[in-house]
Amino acid sequence: MRRWARTMVGRVACGAVAVALLGGPTSVAAAAPLPAAAPMLAATPPMGWNSWNRFQCNIDEAKVRAVADAMVASGMRDAGYRYVVVDDCWQGARDADGFITADAARFPAGIKALADYVHARGLLFGIYSDAGAKTCGGRPGSQGHEYQDALTYARWGVDYLKYDWCETGPRNAEEAYRLIERAIAATARPILLSLCEWGTARPWLWTPTVGQMWRTTGDITDKWDGKHDYAYGVTAIVDLNEPLWPFAGRGHWNDPDMLEVGNGGLSDTEYRAHFSLWAMMAAPLIAGNDLAAMNAATREILTNREVIAVDQDALGQQGHRVARDGDRETWVKPLSGGRRAVLLFNRGARSARIVASWDQLGYPPTLTARVRDLWAHRDLPRATGLVAATVAPHGVAMLVIAP
Numbered sequence: 465m466r467r468w469a470r471t472m473v474g475r476v477a478c479g480a481v482a483v484a485l486l487g488g489p490t491s492v493a494a495a496a497p498l499p500a501a502a503p504m505l506a507a508t509p510p511m512g513w514n515s516w517n518r519f520q521c522n523i524d525e526a527k528v529r530a531v532a533d534a535m536v537a538s539g540m541r542d543a544g545y546r547y548v549v550v551d552d553c554w555q556g557a558r559d560a561d562g563f564i565t566a567d568a569a570r571f572p573a574g575i576k577a578l579a580d581y582v583h584a585r586g587l588l589f590g591i592y593s594d595a596g597a598k599t600c601g602g603r604p605g606s607q608g609h610e611y612q613d614a615l616t617y618a619r620w621g622v623d624y625l626k627y628d629w630c631e632t633g634p635r636n637a638e639e640a641y642r643l644i645e646r647a648i649a650a651t652a653r654p655i656l657l658s659l660c661e662w663g664t665a666r667p668w669l670w671t672p673t674v675g676q677m678w679r680t681t682g683d684i685t686d687k688w689d690g691k692h693d694y695a696y697g698v699t700a701i702v703d704l705n706e707p708l709w710p711f712a713g714r715g716h717w718n719d720p721d722m723l724e725v726g727n728g729g730l731s732d733t734e735y736r737a738h739f740s741l742w743a744m745m746a747a748p749l750i751a752g753n754d755l756a757a758m759n760a761a762t763r764e765i766l767t768n769r770e771v772i773a774v775d776q777d778a779l780g781q782q783g784h785r786v787a788r789d790g791d792r793e794t795w796v797k798p799l800s801g802g803r804r805a806v807l808l809f810n811r812g813a814r815s816a817r818i819v820a821s822w823d824q825l826g827y828p829p830t831l832t833a834r835v836r837d838l839w840a841h842r843d844l845p846r847a848t849g850l851v852a853a854t855v856a857p858h859g860v861a862m863l864v865i866a867p
């Protein structure tokens with residue numbers, strides 16, 4: 465339906481131009497009315513919560529309901545978080561006709577009731593499945609049941625599907641993800657598709673794009689750096705995701721995995737850096753902590769509206785690193801209205817002075833601009849030619865520069 469609408473818009477517009485070039489009637493108003501374009505599912509990076517990072521398979525309907533309540537009470541919904549996503553291990557067996565059922569011990573009221581509960585709080589509901597025979601947690605996967613599962617999700621009121629890649633054997637990833645996308649489209653319910661293929665088959669190269677977001681890496685873990693078994697620390701994920709910046713844009717986003725903010729493995733300074741880097745990378749902001757038990761510092765990080773606004777900026781451009789000098793990094797993200805978000809990021813163990821020059825921002829050297837500090841929530845003196853800050857170890861200064 466969405467594709468059809470887009471094609472028709474293209475055809476009508478081209479027809480009008482051709483008529484004009486041939487010297488015929490030039491009035492665009494005379495052309496047939498354009499069909500209304502379907503709203504884009506992820507014009508800005510999706511925001512929400514997912515159960516996996518904090519709870520793994522130890523999930524049940526009471527925990528999800530508590531998180532939905534907390535998303536409202538904490539102010540996260542009002543800050544832009546929308547999706548409540550149940551990750552792996554919600555599934556029971558398939559019934560005699562092959563339809564998937566919920567694990568009755570963990571979700572006795574069923575998934576539809578849970579989706580209703582979430583919707584009643586002004587939120588959207590997401591679920592997880594897998595392109596293989598089994599999910600990574602060993603539950604039934606969707607292979608061979610794609611249309612049946614998409615229909616089931618639509619009937620339950622699902623708004624978001626995270627689709628994983630375990631137990632897929634020799635399947636072709638692009639074919640498998642296009643198949644579930646077609647199955648979703650056949651339900652006519654707008655369901656956001658989140659690809660979780662870990663970047664192996666380079667989904668950012670599949671054009672036109674499949675789904676609204678694609679994982680670019682293996683799993684994140686609540687550590688600062690390095691690789692730990694199959695999972696990566698925050699800065700290791702950053703280094704894998706950063707070079708992919710040209711592939712993100714309105715409606716389709718690189719996904720460096722869910723947030724670990726508030727899960728206890730890092731300091732608040734490091735979590736601020738983690739959150740800022742995700743915003744600079746226009747990443748989906750999917751909280752992965754227990755929202756029902758978070759402290760004030762975690763809530764302040766996750767609801768920093770000035771940082772969220774950088775992530776959600778209407779231009780939809782992913783930021784990237786423009787300079788690196790040992791542990792000192794300068795990042796830039798172009799924003800709407802000619803503004804720039806600037807991140808001065810210190811990876812090192814000692815405080816460091818880090819500079820961003822107008823040249824790195826693409827501004828003429830004589831330009832004078834307003835400077836806003838997004839973590840201090842205050843305006844700094846106007847600047848010409850450069851901005852600089854002394855940045856704490858594993859910390860950031862995050863600024864918006866406005867000409």
Ligand code: GLA
Pocket residue numbers: 516551552599600601628660682683
């Ligand atoms: C994979 C995914 C994770 C999570 C688990 C669930 O590891 O990458 O994000 O969904 O499976 O089993």
